[in-house]
Amino acid sequence: MAETPSTPYVAGAPKRRFTNEELRARIPGWGADLDPANRPSVPKMQTDVNTGAHWDFPERQQERQPREHSIEHQFVTPVFGTSVPLKGVSGAMRRYAYRYGEARAAHWLILIAADRVDAGGSHLRSFLTLQPDNPVTETGAMSEFTRHGISSRFGKKRADLKEQALVPVFVAGPWILAGGVAFAVLRRLLRAARR
Template sequence: MPYVASDHRKKFDPEALRQRIPGWGVDSDPADRPSFPKERTEPEDLGAHWDLPELQQPREGRERSVEHEMLTPVFGTAQPLHGVSGMIRRFAYDRYSEGRTAHWLLLVVGDRADAIGAHLKSLATLHPDNPVTETGVLAEAGSHPISSRYGVGRADWKHTWLDPIIVAGPWVLAGVMAVRTIVKIARR
């Protein structure tokens, strides 16, 4: 059953649970719990002698998970969210708890959208990405590719056949789509 924020405060009858579940509630009395002294939540009892630091500004537009009441006092600002990937990530933070798979899948989709955007930007420059040299395909071919893969206990040899598909596949697909688009435009 998936976690829903409102489900964690259900009221149960303790006596009914004790009768139904053997051993239920044996640690409900603090005197019976060996970890009870460690569970104190009063700051003066724990030895924490500090106040909340001054809050960093600006705080608007920062992503904050729905289960957290506020942002941490200090947070990173080096990579602000931008474009389509930023919209996807903001949606993940605004809509889903960090405990939900949808939250993390949307963050992965946002990351992939950012990578696609970076590739498209590089195509518009004088120095586009070079998938052959950036993936290290040529380096491995020149540095004993067979002896470095087999007989040395590498874990990645089982999926070696997938590597060209994963690395070159998107580029080949983009090229095919570009050629089809150009052909359609030329026929008109």
């Protein structure tokens, strides 16, 4: 895999395609900060500093499976994490999200939806174990009654009071919806079995 390294990973000053004069002629106002006295970032931009690195371009981590990466970047960074490999429907959604640039809302909305699909799948898989998820205790709903949850909301000028009406919808809503769907499917199966 012979890829041309991008400038953030190469030691030294980046190679430029155009001179200062060419850029100033093409772009009005270009080069206003060329004088180091006008640039607060000059100390960190020194390229002759000895960093102690023994490489010009870091050794690339081996990809055991194709990794998703933004279309704005030429390739994956030399070292990357694989703590949660892509799998199932959520993995396909994440792969699809990376067809869009990071500046597009579709990219982020699809990634958020993929997280919700992954969480829903984990909840469903928990029912196949001896200890399924318990939405009442694991969401902290019981602390509302045992840790002064309700009394802490009144007369305290809390910023989150407006969202409190929606919390039951977001916490219990998916479980009620899943229960309704399961009931409808079971009812339909029983009706089909009677015929």
